[in-house]
Amino acid sequence: MAKSSSKGYSAGGGKKWLVAIALVVLVAIAVVVVLICIPPNTYNAIQTLNRTTNSSFLVDSSKEQEDFINLRDKIEAVPKFQAYSEELNDIAWVATAVDEILEFYNDNIIFANNNKNLKKNFKPIKNNLNKAKEIQKKLASSLSKMKEIARESDSMRNAIIDFRADFIRWMKANQKAVAALNSAYSGSMGNILENNTASRLILNTVDQMFEDVISSFEKTKEEDKKGTDLKTDYYKAELSTIIFGRFVLENLTETFDSPIKYYYFDEEIKAKFDKFERFFEVYKLKDLSSVLASAQKVGGRIDFTKTFEGVEDKEGLYETVKSIIGGNYGD
Amino acid sequence: MAIKKFILPIVLSIVIALSGIILFGCGEKEEKEKSYDLYSSVMDTIKQDSSLFETKTANGLSTQFSIKDIGFKTSQNSGLEGYEYYVTVLGAGLEFIDDYYEKLNTTQGVVKNASLNNSVRAMKKGYENVKSEHDKLLSINNINDISYEIYNAHFYNYRISVTNFINKVYDCAFSLAKYNDRYLNMTKDVGKESMTKEQFDFYIDYEYLKIYEDFKVLLIDSGKGADLDTQLFAFDVYETFNKLATSEKTSDLIVPPKPEEKPDESGKDEGEVEAGKVADAAVKDEVLNNEDKDEEKPGESENEEPKPNPIVEKVKSLKTVFARFAENRKDVRQAMKKFSVYKFVEVYGEDIVAYKNDFEDAPAYYEKLKDYFTNDDSTLKLLFLKLENEVVAK
Structure with a gap:
């Protein structure tokens, strides 16, 4: 029996392979297109921000507040730990300021354009806020446990040192979220009245002050380690927290006339912030970190003592900036 | 291959057919009525309707288009309360139309714009509905001892018709505004x-x-x-x-506007005019000479930028x-x-x-x-x- 020609069978088999490969390629293209074209859900970042501002550390939870006050009262009654009471007051002040910053963004980011810039920032916003939330649980738990620790013991001191370390971690997570929120605000809020020179300068200054506060608490951490004697001058964050808290209160809350709101409606405010902008150009500075680092108490008032050689400042730009960031405040 | 032979031509035909439908089928039909005539007719009717509109100041707005009886009763013998903001919002929209529809009569050529015309036709319908509901409300109110609850029920219908009318007025006002802006270059x-x-x-x-x-x-x-x-x-x-x-x-x-001032020589005799011209020429020479001198001075820019007009x-x-x-x-x-x-x-x-x-x-x-x-x-x-x-x- 003659063998049937295998030509038709081979050609049919090759066709099937071609079809299979073509299908695989099409599916791969479809998957890639889907991954590229379906936008990440930026609304999740907004929801995370919303939830965070509704349960801010030491602001929204009555239990946290109660435990914190208990701790502070406990510490104040112990002479050798009295130095901690100022730090604890400042921790509450910083926590309030952080809440005010997040509230500002929470009121506005919902109206942000869902553009590339927002998509780029939504992950750092969401991830860092979630991280801060986790650390907050730990802080709350620590406050609760400290109620049971004998107030004059080394265990109490160690607990405070650990609490500070966690608080620094909490601040760092929030700082990263706030930096991403700043970027989202300036690049995604469009040309609204409140996205202007003043908002850019104020929100950038908030970022730098936040950095300054963290740095001060890190220095405090270095000065107050477990197993060492508690120094009376261990605390390094007094000035930075005052400056930070006041700046946020004056510029991001409804307590005062916000320059962000008034920039296009008040010639004086506009002129002041236009000067603030020119300051960086004339003094050839990228940011305010060196100015903030020079904060000192001078005759009972806070002043920024950094000097600049060889700069011609006919408009009084530096004095304007100092007045905006909190120079010449009384204590 | 089957794909090339059959499916592609079918897809292409569908695309071409759809494009044709979009371009020709959905395009604007030619508008026959003059837009100004339509606006004028509707606005004249509204202005003359003293049973529905009056001149009044409401919330600081003075308007000839203050709509009447836009309020409910709180008891049997009470006056009408509430909804004063309806008067202002409606009045403001109609005042804008009244101020600017005349522009449609002053351009070169006749305006027959479908978008304008459709919006004013819709506004006219809205007005007619309001009129009808208002007439019903008035006739109810004329019945002796009619309960205020029944009055309010009819007022509800009247209010809904006014609400719809307000939306049509604003559609019409914005059509007019956009036309004035885009085609008459009113803000250019x-x-x-x-x-x-x-x-x-x-x-x-x-x-x-x-x-x-x-x-x-x-x-x-x-x-x-x-x-x-x-x-x-x-x-x-x-x-x-x-x-x-x-x-x-x-x-x-x-x-x-910067006036171009020419010297008034009407009262002067020939000799004076000639002398004036010679004097002008001398001034011109001097100016030219000084410009040459100015060019010699170092450090000065030749073309100073004009100062911005405050x-x-x-x-x-x-x-x-x-x-x-x-x-x-x-x-x-x-x-x-x-x-x-x-x-x-x-x-x-x-x-x-x-x-x-x-x-x-x-x-x-x-x-x-x-x-x-x-x-x-x-x-x-x-x-x-x-x-x-x-x-x-x-």
Whole structure:
């Protein structure tokens, strides 16, 4: 029996392979297109921000507040730990300021354009806020446990040192979220009245002050380690927290006339912030970190003592900036 | 291959057919009626309808289009209460149309625009419905001892017809405004030296119309036109704005035209004129000579940039504010779309926490509305202050 020609069978088999490969390629293209074209859900970042501002550390939870006050009262009654009471007051002040910053963004980011810039920032916003939330649980738990620790013991001191370390971690997570929120605000809020020179300068200054506060608490951490004697001058964050808290209160809350709101409606405010902008150009500075680092108490008032050689400042730009960031405040 | 032979030509045919339908089937049909005639006819009818409209000042707005009987009874012998904002919102829309439809009669060529015509036809229908409901309301009111509840039931129908009419009026007003802006170039020169008073007035009135629409959306769309007792409707700024909108605009912001002055030689004799010409020539020579000398001086730029006109700069600054204000408006409109003022008041009793439980973003939208309309330093208040200082004639 003659063998049937295998030509038709081979050609049919090759066709099937071609079809299979073509299908695989099409599916791969479809998957890639889907991954590229379906936008990440930026609304999740907004929801995370919303939830965070509704349960801010030491602001929204009555239990946290109660435990914190208990701790502070406990510490104040112990002479050798009295130095901690100022730090604890400042921790509450910083926590309030952080809440005010997040509230500002929470009121506005919902109206942000869902553009590339927002998509780029939504992950750092969401991830860092979630991280801060986790650390907050730990802080709350620590406050609760400290109620049971004998107030004059080394265990109490160690607990405070650990609490500070966690608080620094909490601040760092929030700082990263706030930096991403700043970027989202300036690049995604469009040309609204409140996205202007003043908002850019104020929100950038908030970022730098936040950095300054963290740095001060890190220095405090270095000065107050477990197993060492508690120094009376261990605390390094007094000035930075005052400056930070006041700046946020004056510029991001409804307590005062916000320059962000008034920039296009008040010639004086506009002129002041236009000067603030020119300051960086004339003094050839990228940011305010060196100015903030020079904060000192001078005759009972806070002043920024950094000097600049060889700069011609006919408009009084530096004095304007100092007045905006909190120079010449009384204590 | 089968794909190439059959499917591609079919797909191509469908695409071509659809394109044809879109281009030819959905295009504007030729409009036969003159837009000015339509507007004129409808506005004349409305103006002559003294049974439905009267001249009145409501919330600071003086209007000849104050609609009558827009209120409910609270008891058998009570007067009419509520809904005064309907009068203002409606009056403002009709006043704008009345001020600017005449422009359709002054251009070169005849305007027969389908969008304009459709909008005014719709407005006319809306007016006819209102008239019909108002007539029913009046006839009910004439019945002796009719209960106030029955009156209010008929008033409800009348109010709904007025609500629909207001929406049609604003559609018509904006059609007219956009036409004036785009095709008659009414705002083309605003912010330039060549700006006229007419252009500046139109530009500001157009911006005012948009603000009136903001109030309309809040009160009538988000608030469902209900007479709600809420802080969100507590506009201490409303009356200020209405007065602003009817105030004279300052001519200080209009750039005066530069006159070309020629010497008046009518009373002079020939000799004087000739002497004048020689003197002018001598001055010209001197000027030319001095220009040569000036060129020799080091360090001076040859072509100094002309100083910006302060009036033009002021108007440009105003335009910048309004352009940014328009961006704020987008957010506010978004907030009004998503946040129901009616629900907030009637269902949640103005408890934002309760509303938030059902709608997580409610507080953010609520804050936006307060920030725009009612806060002490609301965006509207700041804008009106600026307009009072810079636009209103003193």
